[in-house]
Amino acid sequence: MGKNEFLTPKAIANRIKAKGLQKLRWYCQMCQKQCRDENGFKCHCMSESHQRQMEIFGQNPDRIVDGYSEEFESMFLEHMKRSHRFSRIAATVVYNEYIAERHHVHMNSTKWLSLTEFVKYLGRTGKCKVDETPKGWFISYIDNDSETLFKDRMKNKRIRADLVEDEKKEREILKQIERAEQLMPIVENEQEGEKERAEEKEMVGGKVAFALGGGLSKAGGLGIGKEKGEGSRVVFEDAVEGEKEKKRAKHSDGNSVGKSAIEELIKEDERVKERQNRKDYWLVEGIVVKVMSKKLAEKGYYKKKGVVKKVIEKYVGEIEMLDTKHVLRVDQAELETVIPQIGGLVRIVNGAYRGSKAKLLSINTDRYCAKVQIEKGVYDGRVLQAVDYEDICKLV
Secondary structure: OOOOOOOOHHHHHHHHHHHOOOOHHHEEOOOOEEOOOHHHHHHHHOOHHHHHHHHHHHHOHHHHHHHHHHHHHHHHHHHHHHHOOOOEEEHHHHHHHHHOOOOOOOHHHOOOOOHHHHHHHHHHOOOEEEEEEOOEEEEEEOOOOHHHHHHHHHHHHHHHHHHHHHHHHHHHHHHHHHHHHHHHHHHHHHHHHHHHHHHHHHHHHHHHHHHHHHHHHHHHOHHHHHHHHHHHHHHHHHHHHHHHHHHHHHHHHHHHHHHHHHHHHHHHHHHHHHHHHOOOOOOOOOEEEEEOOHHHOOOOOOOOEEEEEEEEOOOEEEEEEOOOOOEEEEEHHHEEEOOOOOOOEEEEOOOOOOOOEEEEEEEEOOOOEEEEEEEOOOOOOOEEEEEEHHHEEEEO
C-alpha cells in the first residue's frame, strides 16, 4: 500500500486537518488554496499555477481587490441579517461565525487591514450601528431592505390614518359639547318664562283670596278687619319671598342640569378613548425609563435610567443609558416609567390621552397618581386630575 493512499492513517489525518480552519496567513485567495504550514505555503507560491494567477492579479490589482471587498462585505452583512437581525452583538463574535465557513472570502484579500477598520466603514456608510465599548466594538444591523421599508411605510400610514380618525371623532364630540353649551341659555330662558307665568297665576289667585278675606273682616268690625289685613300682607310678603327662593333654586337646578349633561358627554368621550387607547404595550421613543432587570445588576445597570432610542416590535426598547451611553435592548416588562419634578414635561404613554404631551402639576403619593395638564393638540389646557404613575413618563 502506498504512503498516502486513501485509507492510510496519514491520508485520513490530512483530510481531518483539511476540514478545520487553518491559519489565515497561509491561505492564497487568488488560488483559493489553504496551506497547513509555512513550508507548504512557500512551495505553493513557487508553483506555476500560482505564478499565472499572480500575473492576472498584476494586470489590474485594484479591480480584483475591490471585487473581493464587495463580496466579503455582502456575505458579512448577509450573515448579520440572517443570524443577528434584531440584536446588538460584538463584532468579533460575528466575524468568528462568518469565518467558520471554510470557503469564505478572507479579509487579507480585501482593502481592509483589520476588523476594526471594516467595522468603522460599516458605521460610516450607515449599514450598521456601531458602538465602541470597553469590551470592544459592538454592531447592530440596520435593515434597509426595500420590502421591510415598504412594510414600515404601510404601518406608519395605518397609524396616521387611525390618528386622523381619532382626531375626527374628538372634534365631533367637541362640536356636540359646544352645541349643548349654546342651547343651554335658550332652554334656561324658556324654563324661566314658564316659571314666571306660573308664578303670576299663583300670585293673582292669592290676591283675590286675600281681598275676599279683607271684605269679610270689614263686615264684622274695623278693629278686626285691620288685624286681618295686616296679617294678610305679612302672609303675602312671605309667599312672594318663598316664590323668589323657589325661582332661584329652580334656576340653579337648570344650570346644574346643563353642566351635568356636558360633564356626562366628556366622561363618555373619555370612556370611549380609554377603551380604544388602552394597550398592553407602552414604550415610545424619547422617554426616560428605569431599568429594573436584576439580571443586569452585575453589569451595573439595575435601577439606572436611560432614554428609549428605538422601539422594536412594540415590546422591546433600545435604551441608551444616561451615565455610560451604553445601548441595551430590554423588554418593557423589565422597565419602569420615570416621574419628573413638579412642572416637568411628561408623555402620556397609555390610556385615554395616549400620545399627548402634558405638564406635571402635582403628585399624590398615597394613590400613586398625578395631576397633569395637556399641552398642545385638540385637548390643549385640559387638566387630568388622577393619572396613574404607569401611564405617564418623563420626556427627554
